[in-house]
Amino acid sequence: MVRTIAALLLGLVVALATMLLVEYLGMSLFPLPPGVHFDSEEDLARLVAESTTGKKLWVLMGWALASFAGAAAAARTSRRHATGAALCVGAMIVLGVLLNSAMLPHPAWMTVAGVLLPVPIAWLAAHLATRRAPAPPA
Numbered sequence: 001m002v003r004t005i006a007a008l009l010l011g012l013v014v015a016l017a018t019m020l021l022v023e024y025l026g027m028s029l030f031p032l033p034p035g036v037h038f039d040s041e042e043d044l045a046r047l048v049a050e051s052t053t054g055k056k057l058w059v060l061m062g063w064a065l066a067s068f069a070g071a072a073a074a075a076r077t078s079r080r081h082a083t084g085a086a087l088c089v090g091a092m093i094v095l096g097v098l099l100n101s102a103m104l105p106h107p108a109w110m111t112v113a114g115v116l117l118p119v120p121i122a123w124l125a126a127h128l129a130t131r132r133a134p135a136p137p138a
Contacts, residue, residue, distance in 0.1 A: 003077070004081045007074045007076075007082075008089065010074060011088075013070075014073040015066040015069060015071075016070075018065050018069040018070065019063070019065075022058070029058065033047070045105055048106060056106075063114050063117070064121050067125070068121050068125045069125075070092075070093070071086035071087070071089045071121070071129075072125040074088070075126040075130050083126045083127075085126075086123065087123060087126070089122055090119040097114035101114070
């Protein structure tokens, strides 16, 4: 049980690191307009509203990649509950998407995709991470 909890925490850290890396790369691809301050909710809401579809898809891809990487790390680390740990990471990503969407006005399609994608992606990551290599021929 302790290993599963540790795996879940590791998965969340990996997911967060993945999301931050994707956001960092996104800043170079989609630079911020001048005068935007991150401490102003109005500026952030305007930034989301004025973002291109490409930037919105980039954020969605970040959520999906974070779910995959975090779930894979959790599944590989947990022994007895690999799929459960991975699905918990996916569920936490969904909660993060819902919180983000509550604070900033995202388009409906982005919120729906952000809620529907992480859990199946986490399941796929768990399935791929725990798949056994075929036994060598005798």
